[in-house]
Amino acid sequence: MGVLEQIFNQGDDFLGYEYQVSFGPIPYLDTVTNSLVRCNTVSIPEKVLGTYEYDYKSEKIVKPNGKNLTQKEFEMEFRLDKYLLLYKAFRLWNDSIVSPITGGSSMDSINGTTPFRIPITVTTGTYDVLGNFVPTLHAWYFKGCWPISVGAINLDNQNGEPVMCNIRFGFLKMI
Amino acid sequence: MGYIEDVFQYEDQLGALWEVRIIPKKSSNVDSKILTFKTQEMTIPFFRFKVERQLSGLIPWMGVEDLNELSITLRESVDFSTIKFFEELKSKIYDYKERRFLVQENENDYLVDIEASFFKPGSIEQSIEWRNADLWVKNQTWQTQTIYDEPSIKIIYKNCKLIGFDNLNLSYTGGEAIVYSVTLMPETYEIK
Numbered sequence: 001m002g003v004l005e006q007i008f009n010q011g012d013d014f015l016g017y018e019y020q021v022s023f024g025p026i027p028y029l030d031t032v033t034n035s036l037v038r039c040n041t042v043s044i045p046e047k048v049l050g051t052y053e054y055d056y057k058s059e060k061i062v063k064p065n066g067k068n069l070t071q072k073e074f075e076m077e078f079r080l081d082k083y084l085l086l087y088k089a090f091r092l093w094n095d096s097i098v099s100p101i102t103g104g105s106s107m108d109s110i111n112g113t114t115p116f117r118i119p120i121t122v123t124t125g126t127y128d129v130l131g132n133f134v135p136t137l138h139a140w141y142f143k144g145c146w147p148i149s150v151g152a153i154n155l156d157n158q159n160g161e162p163v164m165c166n167i168r169f170g171f172l173k174m175i
Numbered sequence: 176m177g178y179i180e181d182v183f184q185y186e187d188q189l190g191a192l193w194e195v196r197i198i199p200k201k202s203s204n205v206d207s208k209i210l211t212f213k214t215q216e217m218t219i220p221f222f223r224f225k226v227e228r229q230l231s232g233l234i235p236w237m238g239v240e241d242l243n244e245l246s247i248t249l250r251e252s253v254d255f256s257t258i259k260f261f262e263e264l265k266s267k268i269y270d271y272k273e274r275r276f277l278v279q280e281n282e283n284d285y286l287v288d289i290e291a292s293f294f295k296p297g298s299i300e301q302s303i304e305w306r307n308a309d310l311w312v313k314n315q316t317w318q319t320q321t322i323y324d325e326p327s328i329k330i331i332y333k334n335c336k337l338i339g340f341d342n343l344n345l346s347y348t349g350g351e352a353i354v355y356s357v358t359l360m361p362e363t364y365e366i367k
Binding site: 054056057059061063065066067107 | 178179182183187189190191192253296
């Protein structure tokens, strides 16, 4: 068996587009908009553990300090729809947390129930030739997501490309 | 084998793996469990003997210094329940309207025990159990989670008397939760 066969036998690689995103219903988005297709990129945050240093004589030992220092936010890029329904929904969702009109703010936890956080799941998988999504058994579950920032929009008379928008989500847990 | 392996045998107590319970001797209108979750920092006192070097060079023990104050820094809840807990305690000690200390018929009315529990990290198997328990994510209601770890050691401060609060600093420029410190004086402590 040659090198090519050996490489081929390792199986397929995970390709960057083999994923899909699902949202626990996006608040203020009552019109049917395919957010799965509109989501262009997702940045999964790196998992980081805290460490401390332990010096003894000539050596330094780095040990885990038991803290989870993973940044509690991640970003998605969306291709906006013609009528900006998705953008408007994210804006309204963001406004519902701190209103730019009244200055009022929403409580995050009302006896343990959140009024504005939703779950977001990023599932890996691919589409078969029939167009069915075939999961590859890995998913990132983001619990308690909310839009920290709804990104800038760049309008340009010289540009015919779709307008993209970055949304930065905060979350409680990534599993 | 070098000394790194020797050093590695003895695990350190990690600075973040602790919690405090404030246990009123008599039940309070405010559930003191909330104080455990709202505690941010704590300073706990330990014993100190008095010694004096004599002319002969001997160093006899001359006495015991009083136990220092115990202070707890708390984040306040939206309903001010943590301050209300201590206000209720205060109301059993002093009457601000009448400007007088109340007659103390039963000291259990105003004393609290404070229990600082320290944890060691659980095993990897336990961590995996935690992960499995957390896979249920679609419902936004928090689940009551079982804590597997038992405290490895407890320091219990007995019969603590309320001394008071530090000033509460309020500012429009800050975006953090309101934080304040409460100071108590323990009678004694024991390590379990």
